[in-house]
Amino acid sequence: DTEVTQTPKHLVMGMTNKKSLKCEQHMGHRAMYWYKQKAKKPPELMFVYSYEKLSINESVPSRFSPECPNSSLLNLHLHALQPEDSALYLCASSQERGDSRSSYNSPLHFGNGTRLTVT
Amino acid sequence: RKEVEQDPGPFNVPEGATVAFNCTYSNSASQSFFWYRQDCRKEPKLLMSVYSSGNEDGRFTAQLNRASQYISLLIRDSKLSDSATYLCVVNTGFQKLVFGTGTRLLVSP
Numbered sequence: 001d002t003e004v005t006q007t008p009k010h011l012v013m014g015m016t017n018k019k020s021l022k023c024e025q026h027m028g029h030r031a032m033y034w035y036k037q038k039a040k041k042p043p044e045l046m047f048v049y050s051y052e053k054l055s056i057n058e059s060v061p062s063r064f065s066p067e068c069p070n071s072s073l074l075n076l077h078l079h080a081l082q083p084e085d086s087a088l089y090l091c092a093s094s095q096e097r098g099d100s101r102s103s104y105n106s107p108l109h110f111g112n113g114t115r116l117t118v119t
Numbered sequence: 120r121k122e123v124e125q126d127p128g129p130f131n132v133p134e135g136a137t138v139a140f141n142c143t144y145s146n147s148a149s150q151s152f153f154w155y156r157q158d159c160r161k162e163p164k165l166l167m168s169v170y171s172s173g174n175e176d177g178r179f180t181a182q183l184n185r186a187s188q189y190i191s192l193l194i195r196d197s198k199l200s201d202s203a204t205y206l207c208v209v210n211t212g213f214q215k216l217v218f219g220t221g222t223r224l225l226v227s228p
Contacts (some may be wrong), residue, residue: 024214045217090162
């Protein structure tokens with residue numbers, strides 16, 4: 001069983017809808033991530049939060065809006081998405097190691113993902 | 120050049136075979152390396168971290184070659200259940216963990 005929980009498992013939304021993806025972890029990890037994965041492609045990094053602050057935004061369109069309400073929760077707010085945004089959205093967490101001068105990372109622990117379809 | 124590259128395969132091997140995959144990375148400052156396994160329509164699961172001196176976990180052996188900037192994964196005595204996509208993950212900056220394209224392995228009876 002995964003220790004990172006994502007809800008919902010599946011989501012179908014229209015292009016004018018607003019929805020949110022949720023992610024929760026109780027491993028005490030202080031880094032949380034959103035990845036997007038299209039079929040037959042590897043996961044692509046979208047956002048990283050470190051100690052509840054946004055530390056990396058990989059030039060993601062503003063129709064995706066991340067939020068980290070506390071150290072255990074990570075949300076991804078969706079608005080005015082396009083059909084090409086349909087994908088598996090994966091949340092991950094990792095132990096925070098070092099600081100920005102360090103290039104060591106702990107491994108990522110993934111949730112089961114949310115399979116999003118935009119119609 | 121992509122930051123992290125893998126041969127997409129598929130690698131078709133019989134049960135009991137030994138198979139090896141490589142993963143090349145472009146950032147010489149990278150320090151963190153991992154192998155993940157992903158089954159169809161599932162999330163990636165950590166298989167093993169890769170340490171400088173190389174490390175082994177049962178039938179799986181991981182190696183790091185800093186000079187040539189690649190990591191490798193060796194699977195001995197392949198099982199049917201090893202069929203999956205194997206993804207290498209490399210940090211290309213602080214907290215920036217990038218996936219390789221993945222290598223698909225098919226183990227047949």
